[in-house]
Amino acid sequence: MSILKIAAQITRKFLFVFVFASFVFAADAEAQNLTKQDIESSVGKIVELIKDNYVFAEKGKSIAARLSREHAPSKFDGAKNWNDLGINIFDSSISAIYTD
Secondary structure, eight states: OOHHHHHHHHHHHHHHHHHHHHHHSOTTGGGOOOOHHHHHHHHHHHHHHHHHHOSSHHHHHHHHHHHHHHHTTTGGGGOOSHHHHHHHHHHHHHHHHHHO
């Protein structure tokens, strides 16, 4: 398989996950206050989507595991709104792609 086809598959799968995330983190994201339940539910769903849909299954599992580990000590619970949560999850996901 050519590198371009692999890159296209990665992009498609990754975009699927973040298109879902864009619905979670709506345009009025900064105006919304988050409850711990909102954060739990969102992080759980995003972890599940990455684990199930990432183009490279092992890497997807690694990214999902890292997000779960970082969420366990309540790293994301400090998010004041959807925008903060989205940025924190995105940063953790990108870090996991390049380091795990």
